Amino acid sequence: MTNATIVGLTVRNGLGSRRAVMLVVLPVVLVGLAITVRALVGVDADATEGVMVGLGITVILPLVALICSTSVLAAEVDDGSIVYLLAKPISRHTIVVSKYLVAATATALFIALPIMLAAAIMTGELRGAIGYAAGALLGSVAYSAIFLLLSVVTRHAVATGLVYVLIWEGLLGGLLSGVRWLSIGHWSNALAVSITDENTLPDAVSPAYAIIATVVVTVAAIYLAGDRLRSFRLTGDE
């Protein structure tokens, strides 16, 4: 289902772009904030949730995934070089899965590790670190697929992705409790909390639901992206 040449080309070109700077800046901000808060207020459950969930999982995780996913595909769609991959007798799903593998791996590296570090600093516990890292991994899996789909559906993948992150995951996810069933951020959080804390709220999303929902969304998004790529239009200048 994957093609080594595409994975190689993607790693060399997609992640070599200037956007990669943001991939370093965002995690550094998170870890820096974790160090500052820990130094100022010590180990504090509310502060930990504020930094790890409010900033880490809700904001930085989707932004990193957005940068990674659009770097591996949207850039090629933009400049037209995707045509060299598409004018080949290769299944479109193989192309998408190869791209997805790079995007999801990069996202996991650039966000799950910093989140683990930040959680370790803030909670001072291994369990806290593992819990938030697991949540971030789950989010990486789903967000990467969603943003990869956006990259082939619209030429404005970055803008659309930002609107989705800010409005759906950020604003509505905080205001309407029903959104948690359809929010990747809430699923990540549910998995993280289920590991870090025994006393989870009874109406929270169960970790099993979070994992199943993530798998369903990921598989569906990758399938749709591949199908969409079969109908890719190379628009000329006319």
Added chain:
Amino acid sequence: MSELVLQQVSRWYRNVVAVNDVTMTIGPGVTGLLGPNGAGKSTLIAMMSGFLAPSSGTVTLDGTPVWRHEQLYRQIGLVPEREAAYDNLTGGQFVVANAELQGVADPNAAATRAIATVEMQPAQHRKIATYSKGMRQRIKMASALVHDPTVLLLDEPFNGMDPRQRLHLIDLLRRMGAEGRTVMFSSHILEEVEQVASHIEVMVAGRHAASGDFGAIRRLMTDRPNRYLIRTDDDRSLASQLIGDASCRGVILRSDDGLDVEVVDFGRFAVVLPQLAHSAGIRLLEVKPTDESLESVFAYLVSA
């Protein structure tokens, strides 16, 4: 041997028609797709290469629809107009990657061969980012040839080439055509098409305006004035004869010698000229069309 067949193909973008009811068959040899900018050439090539669905009609390669059949790319080599390639790679790496993606048996050998064909060996270890326009065009060409396709589609391949690169590409395209490949390239520059293509398809404003070899296209236009240079042993006498006949609209005596004749009825002129010369005892030394260049045909097509 492959044949691309377009059957009543139209393509529109909302209410703008880019390609209007085009039917043509592209067989082995070099075919030039000629037309001014905006005539629908790129849209047509996108449909032939499976990167655009026809709004109506069908595009088939040896009977298989091109749209959504990625396996057909085994047979197709596409050289897109846009320059973007993988700038971080060297030319050699780029061609090898294309060979791997095509699934050829020995990607390195195939890439070496394709790079030699476009004579890019000296620059193959440099990054594509450092290439000139003409070099990019050639490395794109190598990437399209690496799997030995039977069909080669090129969108405006001469853009940005210097005269030497142009000659090289002309030679390369002729060779590809002579090998029995189905080669089609688009161009809005007339001399390019005239020099390379054995067969020409003319697009004007989304319509298929003319088809055939250069002479055939030319003969479609008998109702337009044609210019001829005629040399005789008595120019002035023939001039007076010709101006008296309805097939001619104007005759100019050249200052050196010879006549410039503007003909409005080509069929009649061909019959009348020898008769007039014979009856007046004038010897015809030379009769030569002076505007038999694609440029004049094209200008006529566009203004029509």
